[in-house]
Structure formats: structure tokens, C-alpha cells
Amino acid sequence: MKILLVEDNERVRRFVLKGLQEAGHIADHADNGRDGMFLAASERYDVIIMDRMLPGNVDGLAIIEALRTSGNRTPILILSALSDVDERIRGLKSGGDDYLTKPFAFGELLARVDVLARRLQGSNTQTTLEVGDLHMDLLSRKATRGARAIQLQPQEFKLLEYLMRHAGQVVTRTMLLENVWDYHFDPQTNVVDVHISKLRQKIESDSERPLLRTVRNAGYMLSADE
Amino acid sequence: MNRVLRSSAFTLATGYVAFGFAALILFAAPLWYAWQVTIQDGRTELLRTDAARLAEVFRQEGASGLTAFIKTRVGMQIAGERILLLTDPSLHPLAGNLPRWPQGMPAASGTYSLPVNLGGKPAYAMFAHSVLPGGYHLLVGRDQALFQSLTPRFWYGLAAAVVVLLAAGALGGLMIRRAVLQRVHGLRHTVQAIVEGDLSHRLAVQHGPDELNTLSVTINGMLDQIEQLVHGVRDVSNAIAHDLRTPLAELRSRLEELSLTRPGTEETFAEVEAAVADVDRVIRIFNALLRLAEIDTGMRRSGFVQVNASELAKQAVDFYQPAAELKGIAVTFRAHEPSMVAGDPVLLAQAIGNLIDNALKYTSGGGVIAVQVQNRGGGTVEITVADDGPGIPDAEKSKVLTRFYRGDSSRGTPGVGLGLTLVAAVAKVHGGQVELKDNHPGLRAQMLIAPGVVLKGNALGGSGAPHAAPEVRAAPAADTRPGTAQSTGALAPARALNR
Numbered sequence: 106m107k108i109l110l111v112e113d114n115e116r117v118r119r120f121v122l123k124g125l126q127e128a129g130h131i132a133d134h135a136d137n138g139r140d141g142m143f144l145a146a147s148e149r150y151d152v153i154i155m156d157r158m159l160p161g162n163v164d165g166l167a168i169i170e171a172l173r174t175s176g177n178r179t180p181i182l183i184l185s186a187l188s189d190v191d192e193r194i195r196g197l198k199s200g201g202d203d204y205l206t207k208p209f210a211f212g213e214l215l216a217r218v219d220v221l222a223r224r225l226q227g228s229n230t231q232t233t234l235e236v237g238d239l240h241m242d243l244l245s246r247k248a249t250r251g252a253r254a255i256q257l258q259p260q261e262f263k264l265l266e267y268l269m270r271h272a273g274q275v276v277t278r279t280m281l282l283e284n285v286w287d288y289h290f291d292p293q294t295n296v297v298d299v300h301i302s303k304l305r306q307k308i309e310s311d312s313e314r315p316l317l318r319t320v321r322n323a324g325y326m327l328s329a330d331e
Numbered sequence: 332m333n334r335v336l337r338s339s340a341f342t343l344a345t346g347y348v349a350f351g352f353a354a355l356i357l358f359a360a361p362l363w364y365a366w367q368v369t370i371q372d373g374r375t376e377l378l379r380t381d382a383a384r385l386a387e388v389f390r391q392e393g394a395s396g397l398t399a400f401i402k403t404r405v406g407m408q409i410a411g412e413r414i415l416l417l418t419d420p421s422l423h424p425l426a427g428n429l430p431r432w433p434q435g436m437p438a439a440s441g442t443y444s445l446p447v448n449l450g451g452k453p454a455y456a457m458f459a460h461s462v463l464p465g466g467y468h469l470l471v472g473r474d475q476a477l478f479q480s481l482t483p484r485f486w487y488g489l490a491a492a493v494v495v496l497l498a499a500g501a502l503g504g505l506m507i508r509r510a511v512l513q514r515v516h517g518l519r520h521t522v523q524a525i526v527e528g529d530l531s532h533r534l535a536v537q538h539g540p541d542e543l544n545t546l547s548v549t550i551n552g553m554l555d556q557i558e559q560l561v562h563g564v565r566d567v568s569n570a571i572a573h574d575l576r577t578p579l580a581e582l583r584s585r586l587e588e589l590s591l592t593r594p595g596t597e598e599t600f601a602e603v604e605a606a607v608a609d610v611d612r613v614i615r616i617f618n619a620l621l622r623l624a625e626i627d628t629g630m631r632r633s634g635f636v637q638v639n640a641s642e643l644a645k646q647a648v649d650f651y652q653p654a655a656e657l658k659g660i661a662v663t664f665r666a667h668e669p670s671m672v673a674g675d676p677v678l679l680a681q682a683i684g685n686l687i688d689n690a691l692k693y694t695s696g697g698g699v700i701a702v703q704v705q706n707r708g709g710g711t712v713e714i715t716v717a718d719d720g721p722g723i724p725d726a727e728k729s730k731v732l733t734r735f736y737r738g739d740s741s742r743g744t745p746g747v748g749l750g751l752t753l754v755a756a757v758a759k760v761h762g763g764q765v766e767l768k769d770n771h772p773g774l775r776a777q778m779l780i781a782p783g784v785v786l787k788g789n790a791l792g793g794s795g796a797p798h799a800a801p802e803v804r805a806a807p808a809a810d811t812r813p814g815t816a817q818s819t820g821a822l823a824p825a826r827a828l829n830r
Contacts, residue, residue: 188618189625190677191634208614260649286650290681291618294688299653322604 111141138163157185173200180221212323237329277324348500378459420466641666659696666704682757693720710782
């Protein structure tokens with residue numbers, strides 16, 4: 106994937122660039138809004154990572170608005186030290202697709218970038234989801250593993266649906282909280298882990314191949330691959 | 332002098348003088364007019380009376396009698412006091428002190444003012460002209476110059492009044508200025524002392540309900556509030572310093588030990604990961620504090636929408652259910668449907684979550700947590716989370732709602748000591764409060780949400796709208812699973828996490 110990183114803090118920039126390259130992405134970078142705007146407008150990227158506060162009194166949001174006005178639909182992840190709910194809303198309203206507060210774990214950033222990049226490909230009109238022999242019917246709201254029917258409660262269904270929609274991608278605990286439960290706070294205890302563990306019991310019986318993996322320091326990934 | 336000119340009291344006094352001046356002119360103008368008219372009328376009346384008397388003489392004694400009478404009078408009187416002239420029908424003078432019939436005098440009877448030549452000097456005189464029987468003409472007049480001195484006198488008087496007014500105004504202004512400035516200076520000194528950092532000063536309040544006193548009382552109230560806030564901030568800073576010191580100290584010793592002992596790669600990475608976890612703890616505390624600050628400003632109130640508290644509580648119960656099961660704790664839920672409040676769904680969800688989270692933390696296996704949402708009178712909604720854990724001693728109940736306070740028994744359990752503080756802050760921003768009661772045994776935490784008002788334009792707010800990623804969500808209708816209004820978590824053993 107080709108990613109543009111607009112970030113003025115050198116240490117953060119180096120850290121993110123290195124991580125993105127290790128994850129197999131090609132990353133361009135700019136340390137100010139002017140260069141960032143120029144690159145974003147002249148090159149094609151799969152995802153843009155945009156810091157909010159940039160040198161020279163440029164707000165990342167102004168750049169995003171300018172890009173959106175000119176018809177650029179590239180998914181944008183906003184990075185910001187401003188964590189207020191209102192700031193988050195402002196960021197998303199300006200045309201950003203996701204909002205990540207500093208300081209952040211790299212795993213969180215990478216997972217969100219992957220999800221953003223693939224969102225354009227995936228279609229929301231699907232009525233069935235499939236990962237290996239795990240099958241989900243969104244209309245009848247039923248899930249099966251091979252021939253075995255899986256009994257799921259509504260929250261579990263939502264959780265599994267989200268994981269299946271992002272099969273092969275790492276999803277973090279925060280992403281699950283935000284998208285499955287619509288919770289925008291940190292519940293402090295490992296409640297998400299417990300939900301995953303419960304779901305795992307239901308979709309993986311002892312004789313079946315594991316599908317739901319825990320990714321260290323990042324989150325979870327549902328995948329049919331070994 | 333410049334300071335005197337610029338002082339507000341002086342401006343006020345100048346304004347008063349200017350206003351008084353204008354009022355005096357408005358008052359003098361009709362007076363002047365009335366005076367003029369009255370004097371004029373009085374003079375005319377005098378001349379008419381005089382003329383009538385002479386006409387009476389004419390009627391009784393004829394032209395010759397009047398001629399003689401006038402001649403006698405003219406001979407006696409001081410020249411100019413009265414102008415008299417009697418003429419025959421052809422306007423030929425018979426008697427009087429006017430040498431000839433004045434030019435421009437109308438032929439008919441009446442009162443006229445016109446210039447005449449009095450003994451060689453020109454003058455302006457007023458005449459009563461009477462046409463007597465037989466065509467004789469009688470003029471009785473008076474030189475206007477005799478009255479001229481009255482007009483300047485009027486103006487002198489007016490000028491004197493103005494001077495007195497100005498002097499009194501200026502004096503009054505100075506006195507007001509002194510009185511007001513003295514008190515304003517007092518206020519300034521006190522405020523200056525406060526600006527310099529001593530918040531204990533208060534403005535002097537004198538007896539009486541005057542405006543400056545009222546202002547002083549209001550300002551003192553504001554200072555009380557500020558002092559309280561500053562002390563609050565100071566306490567919080569101390570608490571933060573204390574709570575952050577622990578993970579930071581751990582982090583520091585970990586890193587220092589690493590650099591001193593330089594262990595093998597495997598061990599180094601383990602230590603680095605533990606260091607990251609320490610930092611995460613610090614970040615977590617900061618996030619909780621920022622969140623509290625955000626709530627405390629009250630800014631979130633602008634984002635209030637109609638929220639069903641029962642629905643939020645049910646979601647929270649569902650969310651924590653598996654974690655409770657894992658600990659062997661049963662969670663019961665009972666609610667009035669719907670329980671609508673005006674509020675911020677994100678904050679309310681977090682507050683309810685924190686209450687349940689807190690209960691889970693302090694309840695041991697086999698315990699029961701009861702979550703209940705009730706509509707109280709007057710639109711107030713009460714959200715109760717009761718556990719049968721160790722509870723909180725009465726003496727500590729009010730302290731646990733302040734920042735960073737954790738009961739001594741809780742040291743060592745996870746959490747940053749801000750959970751209940753946040754609940755209290757959320758309740759406050761929703762116009763409600765948190766009450767901690769005994770559940771015999773255990774803690775019964777009640778959050779009361781006052782019926783608020785949703786500001787116009789927030790109707791479309793939905794669930795607060797801060798969705799980080801607008802991903803597709805399952806239809807919320809799927810949540811209406813039967814029996815959730817009273818769901819009890821079963822005691823189910825769970826598989827180990829993180830395989």
C-alpha cells in the first residue's frame with residue numbers, strides 16, 4: 106500500500122515510517138502542511154495519515170477540507186493530541202475517516218490504516234460473509250461453522266460480523282469498543298478480551314481449526330490462514 | 332489634571348452640568364417669551380387707560396378743554412415719560428410734546444409701534460391711537476428705550492444662574508468624584524492584592540444596599556468560587572503527582588536497571604515491554620483526567636440529546652455480563668422502559684459502565700450486582716448499581732467521589748481511582764448527583780439524572796455522533812432479544828484468555 110504521512114514531530118515520523126515500511130507499505134512523508142497538501146493533491150495514495158497541528162499555523166483539518174472540496178476521496182486518518190469528543194467530531198466532520206489520539210500504540214495505527222485502506226474495496230451490500238468454513242448470513246442473522254450452527258447473542262453476532270468484515274486484518278480493542286459497542290471510552294478492565302474469549306468458545310470447538318487469533322500488543326485477527 | 336479629566340466621576344459631573352445648562356435654556360426660553368408678552372401687554376394696557384382718560388376729558392370739555400389739559404400735563408411732566416399729541420381732523424397738532432403727526436401712523440384707532448423723532452433725536456415708540464368724535468386724533472405713547480435696560484438685566488440674571496450652576500456642578504462633581512474614587516481605590520487595592528496571588532483578600536462591604544456594595548458582594552462571591560477552584564486544582568495536582576509517581580518510579584528503575592545490568596536480549600525485551608505497559612498506565616491516568624476536565628467545563632451540555640437511560644444501562648449490563656460470568660458474579664437488570672433523559676449518551680454510557688466496573692472490581696465470586704433504572708417523580712431518572720461486596724465505610728463515602736481517592740483496601744486492585752469521580756462529574760453535568768448508600772452488605776451507588784432540556788438543533792444528534800470510523804453496524808433492532816429486561820448472568824467457567 107502507498108501511504109502518505111504528514112507529521113511534523115521527527116521522532117514520531119521516523120517511528121511511524123519505520124513501522125509502516127516493516128509492515129510492507131510504501132510511505133511518503135511531509136513535515137509541514139504545504140508539502141503535505143502538495144503531495145496529497147499530486148500523488149495517489151491508499152491512505153493519508155494527517156497530523157492536526159502542523160508548523161506554519163496550518164491545521165491539518167484545513168488541508169483535509171481542501172482535499173475533500175477538490176474531490177479527493179483518499180481515506181484519511183487524523184492524528185491528534187486533542188482528545189476531546191468535540192475535537193474528534195470536528196475532525197470527522199472536516200472529512201477525516203478516522204481519528205486517533207496521541208500518544209498511540211503503533212499496532213493501533215497500523216490496524217486502523219489497514220481497515221481504512223480496504224474499506225473502499227469492500228461492499229456493504231453483501232448479505233453473506235465467509236471466512237474459511239465460518240459462514241454468516243446477515244439477512245437471517247445466522248452463523249454456521251461447517252455444518253454446525255452457532256448460537257449467538259445479538260452483541261456476539263455484531264462482534265463476529267465486525268471481525269468477519271475485517272477478516273485478515275488486525276482489529277484493536279479500541280476499534281471493537283467503538284464499532285461494536287459504540288463506546289468511546291476506555292472501560293479500564295479487560296472486558297473486550299472476555300467477549301472475544303466467549304466468542305472464540307462458540308466458533309471454535311476443540312476439534313476445529315482456530316480462526317480467531319490474538320495479535321500480541323495489537324488486538325485480534327480473524328483469518329482462515331494458518 | 333489629566334487624570335482628573337479622565338476620571339469617570341469628572342465625566343459624570345461634566346455631563347450633569349451640560350445637562351443642567353440645557354435644562355436652564357429650555358426653562359428660560361418660555362419664561363423669556365412669557366415675560367416679553369406680559370410686559371408688552373402691560374405697557375399697551377397703560378397707554379390705553381391713559382388714552383381713555385384723555386378721551387373722557389375730550390367728551391366732557393371738548394377739543395379746547397383737552398388741548399388745555401394736555402398742555403398743562405406736558406408742561407408739568409418730564410419730557411419723554413409720556414408722548415402726547417392731539418390733532419384736528421387734518422392731523423394738524425393742537426397740543427402735545429410731539430412736534431408733528433408721525434409718519435406711517437395708520438388712520439384707524441389701535442396700538443402701534445413705530446419710529447418717531449423726539450425733540451431732534453430718533454426713537455422707537457409705542458402709541459395708542461384714538462380717533463375722537465369730530466375726527467380729532469389723540470396719540471398717547473411711550474419711548475421704548477425706557478424699557479431697554481430690562482432686557483440686559485434678564486440676560487445678566489440668566490448668566491449669573493449659569494455661573495452658579497457651573498460652579499455648583501463642578502463642586503458637586505469633585506465631591507462625587509472624591510467619594511466614588513475613594514471606594515473605587517479601595518476596590519482596586521484589594522483586587523491588586525488578589526492579582527498578586529493572595530486569594531484570601533475580600534472587598535470591604537459597607538452597610539446599605541447601594542450599587543457598589545452589591546457589586547462588592549457579588550465580586551466576593553466570585554472570589555470565594557475562584558479560591559475554592561484553585562484549592563481544588565491544587566489538591567488535584569498533588570493527587571496526580573502522587574498517583575503518577577508510582578508508575579513513573581517503576582518505569583525509571585526498570586530502565587535504569589536495564590542500562591546498568593545490560594541483560595540478555597530476551598530479558599531486555601521483556602523489560603522494555605513492561606516499560607511500555609508502565610507508560611500506558613500513565614497515559615491512562617492522563618486520559619481519565621482530560622476526560623474529567625472536559626466534563627467539568629460543562630461544554631458537553633451543548634451536545635445533549637434525548638437518551639433512553641434504560642437502553643444505555645441494558646447495553647452496559649450486556650457489555651459487562653461476560654466479565655461478570657468469568658468472575659462468577661451474577662448481574663441482574665430491571666428497568667422502567669423507557670427512561671428518557673436529556674443527556675450526552677457517550678458520557679452516560681461511560682458513567683454507567685464505571686459504576687458496573689467498580690461493582691465488579693469489589694465483588695467477589697458468587698456475589699450479585701443489581702442494576703436498576705427507575706423513573707422517579709418529576710422526570711428524574713435514577714440509575715442504581717448495587718453490589719454485595721465489602722461496601723464503603725460511611726467516613727469514606729464522600730471522599731471516594733473526589734479525584735484519585737481509593738480506599739486503603741483497594742490499593743493493588745486495577746484502576747486509577749477516577750471511576751466514581753467521573754460518575755459524579757457526569758451526574759453533575761446532567762444536573763444530578765451521585766449518592767452512595769449501604770446495601771447491607773455492599774455498596775448501593777445511585778446516580779440521579781435531572782430532567783434536562785435538549786437544546787434546539789440537537790434533535791438529530793442521535794447517539795452523540797462521535798463515531799471514530801463510520802463502519803457498518805448491525806441494526807440496533809437486533810438487540811431486542813426476549814428476556815433481557817431481567818437477565819441474570821449464569822455461573823459459567825470461561826476459557827483462558829489470549830491463547
